[in-house]
Amino acid sequence: MTAAKPPRESRPASAQSGRRASRLVDIAEAAGVHVSTVSRVLNGDPAQSIRPETYERILSAARQQGYRPNAMARALKRSRAGALTFVIPLLRNPIWVKLQRGSLQRAAERGYVVMIMEEPAEEPRPPDSYRYLVEESRADGLLVATALRIPEHAAGLPAVPHVYVNRRGPHRGNDVVMDESGAVRIFLDHVTGLGHRSVAIIDGPPEVDTVHRRVAAARRMCASRGIRLTVRHAPPTEEGGWRATTSMLRQGPVPTACGVGSLNQLFGVMGALRDAGVAVPGTMSLLSFDEDECLAFLDVPVTSVSMPLAELGGAAVDALIARIEGRPAGDLMIREPMSLLLRGSVSRPGAQPAASDVEG
Amino acid sequence: MTAAKPPRESRPASAQSGRRASRLVDIAEAAGVHVSTVSRVLNGDPAQSIRPETYERILSAARQQGYRPNAMARALKRSRAGALTFVIPLLRNPIWVKLQRGSLQRAAERGYVVMIMEEPAEEPRPPDSYRYLVEESRADGLLVATALRIPEHAAGLPAVPHVYVNRRGPHRGNDVVMDESGAVRIFLDHVTGLGHRSVAIIDGPPEVDTVHRRVAAARRMCASRGIRLTVRHAPPTEEGGWRATTSMLRQGPVPTACGVGSLNQLFGVMGALRDAGVAVPGTMSLLSFDEDECLAFLDVPVTSVSMPLAELGGAAVDALIARIEGRPAGDLMIREPMSLLLRGSVSRPGAQPAASDVEG
DNA sequence: CTGTTAGCGCTTTCAT
């Protein structure tokens, strides 16, 4: 009735691999014990009371065979993949690199691997379209960093552990964001302290959550301080920054200080100011809400607000794992460390071109 | 003896998910057939000759239940994870974004997901230290884009399907690279065509494979054309570019044209030229081997060579999958599309500052 | 045309 077990060679060998990976049963055989014993030992089962002798035999056999647990089998048994998926818009903007780095590192520390899925920047897909990764149990949860908050994307991700990173989701309770309002305050404190009374913000589209929060904070603060505020929304590209600036310079009273939402826009803004013969910081003070080392090496070094991006990435991973494990959770705002990096692009209004950042 | 099957509720429900994911057996039950039939139908088994009636019943049940195959179970059964791991240095350099994008897209087309692992740029780990991902069968193969080619890393990755991306591995046969030599030729043709006879290359450390190949090509071509060549290696940062340039300007006959290996270095190079009062392109023509849109918006727009990065990423995925599937393979060089993007930073030697790129 | 059977490699009660 029962046929003899087929020989081991019958299984597919990976193209480049000679030897098969060793399994629990292989090391059990070598150690002369049962696989369950091996499993217990290798997992450091708390309820273990293994004879030191067999313990050693198992460990050395495992080491000698270079044993690696099969993550798929384990995932299947435990119904837990040990992987997270990061849905992220792969833009040239360097903030994503710092964010990714923070997440990868924290995830590694917590025993998870991270799969990165690109969100096409041109035609964004709703976050919902990534849940299949969890449903196929390739991942235990989703880190969603897509920037948009538009109606079609409002459905959200019920029934799948997830966290919105650097944006607020449609339902609250699953957001991990930074203190954009604090960044705006730093900007305004700096320039108003130097005497500026008419400031501008050039930023991305208002549908981007971070943009939305920066602009809202700016409106509120400027209103209460009696500061004139000009806001320009544009695509988050060099071209977008150029157009926004050029059009701003054409219309009405030109502000004397300007905060720019992204590095890419900043290049466009500087290009437009140069084309228009507007001196920085002499006629226009400039500050970037994206920090990048290259800012220090530009024609006129650009002052920026440095945001806690790596911390955001790490905190998002922690928050997601908490949800996966069913622990209570809520929205999170990462505030530290945030700092103003003084370089040469901000001065008193009407100051000479040679001026550089002046202390408070 | 045999206890009654425990109720279904006994399994762990994910924190945020109410309903469990539906399984093959669930839809088999709903359709009144056996799971193997469902499997065959859903996988479009070529040897299928299913009665259209049951076929429809199965499909509708699956659709109605929102069935998703469990990737872990499938992977376990097929001994194939359906995932690739991309080991990549998460630098600020935008070339990695384009590369990632090309890979992610191609992998998605071919039914694979991609996990990205960061290679810490500071203390690089040998490629070998990532093979555990394949050994745990989390991934079917490795895309290795770490830049270094140093002795400790020479062991390579025997026995694990892998491809070196944008660098050559220690053994040949698993490399997918771009035509760096061709890029150098474009640079030299352009500047020598304009009359330059003394050129420089400022690039990363010689241990980086792309740097090595660019410099080797430059030496060869300059020797055969009777062009004077100055080579400066420096860390691939703004700071590195600044130092290399400053030291070059101090020593001996200063070249009239300079190619720069990376965008980050380029900012440093431009800063150093500015600090030294060297006009671009009047006194020094400049070309970047990294293309990025911001180059068009700089003080003086910078001419660059645009490399086929997305194509490289896609080709690397194809090459890796070929290896995973045991198909014959070899080294690959991606040559197209590569182009010179003329902007304002290259002119005839000794030309006036206002000059911009001149045709051939 | 469809059902039966036998696992993939691992964890986890439950016995002993």
Add this chain to the structure above:
DNA sequence: ATGAAAGCGCTAACAG
């Protein structure tokens, strides 16, 4: 202190 056995969800012969 260790072994036996069941089974995660799926696929793939092999029967009928």
